[in-house]
Amino acid sequence: MEFYISRKMKDMKPSAIREFFKYASVPGVISYSAGSPSPEALPVEAIREITSRIVEEDVEKALLYSVSEGYTPLREELRKYVADNYSSTTDDDDILILSGATQSVDLAAKVLCDEGDTVICEDPSFTGCLNTFRTYGVNLAGVPVSETGIDLNRLERALKEEKRVRLIYTIPNFQNPTGYTMDLPTRRGLYELAVRYNVPILEDDPYGDLRFEGEALPTIKSMDKEGLVLYNRTFSKVLSAGIRVGYFIVPKALMGMLTVGKQSTDVHTGMISQLLCYRFLAGYDLTAHIKAIAPVYKRKCGLMLSELGRLPGDKITFSRPEGGLFVWATLPGITDASEFVMRLVMEKKVATVPGGGFFARQPHVSNCLRMTFAAPSDEQIVTGIGLMGELLKEY
Amino acid sequence: MEFYISRKMKDMKPSAIREFFKYASVPGVISYSAGSPSPEALPVEAIREITSRIVEEDVEKALLYSVSEGYTPLREELRKYVADNYSSTTDDDDILILSGATQSVDLAAKVLCDEGDTVICEDPSFTGCLNTFRTYGVNLAGVPVSETGIDLNRLERALKEEKRVRLIYTIPNFQNPTGYTMDLPTRRGLYELAVRYNVPILEDDPYGDLRFEGEALPTIKSMDKEGLVLYNRTFSKVLSAGIRVGYFIVPKALMGMLTVGKQSTDVHTGMISQLLCYRFLAGYDLTAHIKAIAPVYKRKCGLMLSELGRLPGDKITFSRPEGGLFVWATLPGITDASEFVMRLVMEKKVATVPGGGFFARQPHVSNCLRMTFAAPSDEQIVTGIGLMGELLKEY
Numbered sequence: 001m002e003f004y005i006s007r008k009m010k011d012m013k014p015s016a017i018r019e020f021f022k023y024a025s026v027p028g029v030i031s032y033s034a035g036s037p038s039p040e041a042l043p044v045e046a047i048r049e050i051t052s053r054i055v056e057e058d059v060e061k062a063l064l065y066s067v068s069e070g071y072t073p074l075r076e077e078l079r080k081y082v083a084d085n086y087s088s089t090t091d092d093d094d095i096l097i098l099s100g101a102t103q104s105v106d107l108a109a110k111v112l113c114d115e116g117d118t119v120i121c122e123d124p125s126f127t128g129c130l131n132t133f134r135t136y137g138v139n140l141a142g143v144p145v146s147e148t149g150i151d152l153n154r155l156e157r158a159l160k161e162e163k164r165v166r167l168i169y170t171i172p173n174f175q176n177p178t179g180y181t182m183d184l185p186t187r188r189g190l191y192e193l194a195v196r197y198n199v200p201i202l203e204d205d206p207y208g209d210l211r212f213e214g215e216a217l218p219t220i221k222s223m224d225k226e227g228l229v230l231y232n233r234t235f236s237k238v239l240s241a242g243i244r245v246g247y248f249i250v251p252k253a254l255m256g257m258l259t260v261g262k263q264s265t266d267v268h269t270g271m272i273s274q275l276l277c278y279r280f281l282a283g284y285d286l287t288a289h290i291k292a293i294a295p296v297y298k299r300k301c302g303l304m305l306s307e308l309g310r311l312p313g314d315k316i317t318f319s320r321p322e323g324g325l326f327v328w329a330t331l332p333g334i335t336d337a338s339e340f341v342m343r344l345v346m347e348k349k350v351a352t353v354p355g356g357g358f359f360a361r362q363p364h365v366s367n368c369l370r371m372t373f374a375a376p377s378d379e380q381i382v383t384g385i386g387l388m389g390e391l392l393k394e395y
Numbered sequence: 396m397e398f399y400i401s402r403k404m405k406d407m408k409p410s411a412i413r414e415f416f417k418y419a420s421v422p423g424v425i426s427y428s429a430g431s432p433s434p435e436a437l438p439v440e441a442i443r444e445i446t447s448r449i450v451e452e453d454v455e456k457a458l459l460y461s462v463s464e465g466y467t468p469l470r471e472e473l474r475k476y477v478a479d480n481y482s483s484t485t486d487d488d489d490i491l492i493l494s495g496a497t498q499s500v501d502l503a504a505k506v507l508c509d510e511g512d513t514v515i516c517e518d519p520s521f522t523g524c525l526n527t528f529r530t531y532g533v534n535l536a537g538v539p540v541s542e543t544g545i546d547l548n549r550l551e552r553a554l555k556e557e558k559r560v561r562l563i564y565t566i567p568n569f570q571n572p573t574g575y576t577m578d579l580p581t582r583r584g585l586y587e588l589a590v591r592y593n594v595p596i597l598e599d600d601p602y603g604d605l606r607f608e609g610e611a612l613p614t615i616k617s618m619d620k621e622g623l624v625l626y627n628r629t630f631s632k633v634l635s636a637g638i639r640v641g642y643f644i645v646p647k648a649l650m651g652m653l654t655v656g657k658q659s660t661d662v663h664t665g666m667i668s669q670l671l672c673y674r675f676l677a678g679y680d681l682t683a684h685i686k687a688i689a690p691v692y693k694r695k696c697g698l699m700l701s702e703l704g705r706l707p708g709d710k711i712t713f714s715r716p717e718g719g720l721f722v723w724a725t726l727p728g729i730t731d732a733s734e735f736v737m738r739l740v741m742e743k744k745v746a747t748v749p750g751g752g753f754f755a756r757q758p759h760v761s762n763c764l765r766m767t768f769a770a771p772s773d774e775q776i777v778t779g780i781g782l783m784g785e786l787l788k789e790y
Contacts, residue, residue, distance in 0.1 A: 001595065003646075014654065042458050044458070051667070055446045128658065128659070242459050244665040254398055257407070260407045261404065266498050267523070270668050271639075
């Protein structure tokens with residue numbers, strides 16, 4: 001039959017990242033495309049130990065239904081962990097366990113936005129989460145982002161001019177796709193604008209644990225006296241992306257509604273995954289693990305930047321992240337990077353992600369592309385950037 | 396701050412089942428409330444073996460991102476399994492792996508329904524999935540269901556009279572909450588009406604594997620020449636509810652859109668869970684496992700029905716399911732069962748679910764309640780129904 005497709009979905013395209021992710025599994029392709037953690041930085045032995053113990057000692061908990069809010073001991077461990085490390089839980093907050101960090105956007109959009117309402121986001125921003133907003137028929141208003149974070153003047157203008165602004169969506173640390181980190185004055189300014197215009201903030205912080213240079217900055221959530229920040233974190237980058245566990249620190253006033261939304265979506269997050277995170281937090285030292293893996297990311301990022309530095313500066317420029325997974329490259333000589341990206345994967349077998357898809361308004365022409373240094377091996381970083389340089393000669 | 400709550404969510408209540416599920420964990424409470432599988436019927440040893448092998452042999456696959464459609468070898472195994480056992484896949488179908496069966500409703504509503512559109516459902520039906528439709532602002536049109544299935548005359552009237560009907564939602568086998576099974580003429584009639592009025596069917600079949608009496612009936616999907624049936628199954632009842640893996644057999648024309656919806660919600664289903672299902676299907680015998688557990692469900696259901704049979708028939712009547720998890724009881728002497736259900740859990744520590752919440756229009760007064768025989772022990776079945784009988788004397 002010919003299906004009717006809902007207004008909000010009918011123009012949706014698959015995420016460019018997820019589509020390029022498919023090239024990554026083609027044998028011989030060097031992939032800088034998916035935002036995967038570095039395999040060598042995952043605590044594989046601990047995960048093996050814990051998993052075996054879960055199925056020995058906790059098998060009924062692992063196999064039966066649980067509550068939608070998440071496994072209670074995990075929520076308690078997380079409350080302590082986040083308070084100790086990010087001063088970002090108070091008695092006015094609650095913690096909802098998620099099936100990966102993207103679910104925070106899904107639930108926030110479901111609970112806070114009607115079709116046609118506006119969400120302000122950084123421009124560019126993570127295309128996966130922008131797509132999530134789009135599946136709710138939300139109008140995305142992009143505000144430019146630079147090395148210091150979101151442009152506060154343009155943000156205020158958007159807050160004044162846009163109709164029914166329900167949320168500001170931001171990734172302050174090692175932003176996806178740019179790798180930029182919002183500086184402290186900008187964090188404060190963003191929070192103040194949110195208070196003044198009475199708009200909640202979704203602070204998405206999937207990469208905050210992966211800082212390998214510079215000083216950690218306070219989260220926006222830690223400034224939150226008004227209870228308007230929803231703060232989102234994940235185990236995907238430090239423990240495992242495949243287990244799909246995130247956590248959402250939210251004002252108590254929203255916890256009930258977000259939990260109903262979660263119930264209606266997937267009932268609760270998988271229990272083997274939740275027990276794995278709980279046992280890691282309770283029995284191992286996550287802070288020490290994070291400290292131990294920072295040098296891996298530092299080395300890989302440094303290697304990619306130094307290899308990129310060998311390429312002609314009039315043909316390619318790039319961001320210098322202090323953490324996270326991503327480098328954002330610009331090709332000053334051309335208008336649209338997508339043909340270059342396609343040739344790069346087809347002719348040189350190096351997969352990156354074209355920048356256009358990361359912008360609020362679609363379609364968007366961009367001469368940028370996103371690369372990750374985390375997943376490829378050191379050798380693949382050197383080889384791939386070399387191949388990119390070869391192709392760049394033709395531009 | 397005072398949050399704006401979206402139109403579609405602002406009147407949502409938590410699922411009554413999930414709320415009563417919380418009583419189930421209070422020590423000393425006998426729980427007939429959650430639709431959990433019988434713990435003694437889960438293949439615990441196989442799950443232990445498989446899980447250990449996953450972390451030994453497949454740890455990278457388990458820990459890194461995967462594709463949104465689901466783990467390809469699992470999808471291939473499922474295609475064979477469903478074709479062999481339910482003649483319900485053709486070359487025109489594709490399989491999407493879900494994070495539990497509820498996600499099928501979430502994705503179908505997202506892709507097929509605008510706010511204000513209509514979904515026809517059985518009345519009563521599974522409150523969890525009705526809530527999922529409600530979170531999309533969908534209008535639910537309930538059509539009465541009896542021992543033979545949905546009322547076809549009333550269904551046709553609804554198809555004629557309701558505006559913008561986007562979907563018929565049905566649970567043909569051992570329906571939740573009634574335990575009723577749709578007979579073959581009704582299945583055929585339902586399919587013919589769907590064809591005539593050009594409306595897709597979501598055939599939700601979470602309990603189909605748990606038949607312990609009577610002959611298996613063909614799925615509606617197996618009659619589907621027009622490609623209008625979306626057929627939903629799950630591992631929750633036969634392997635584990637806690638791992639959250641369902642699978643959605645859908646016309647290829649919808650696969651792309653449903654996958655984009657899935658991407659935007661949780662990117663993909665947890666990999667340890669998917670690998671567990673894959674290895675069980677590939678290396679063990681799911682059909683034999685299902686055959687082996689049927690007697691457990693038969694015994695427990697028989698026990699609950701015979702204990703219920705000792706209670707006075709003018710005070711309580713009940714359905715006689717041929718499979719699944721649920722018995723639907725009616726209290727003919729009273730109008731609203733919810734006070735009885737509340738007293739039953741508070742005074743006698745027996746948790747059931749009041750029937751009113753299962754109806755399309757809310758609030759709804761019902762003199763029915765839902766009980767499951769699967770999760771409680773034999774002793775808890777005898778004791779709990781006895782306690783129920785004691786309380787019934789006061790009515």
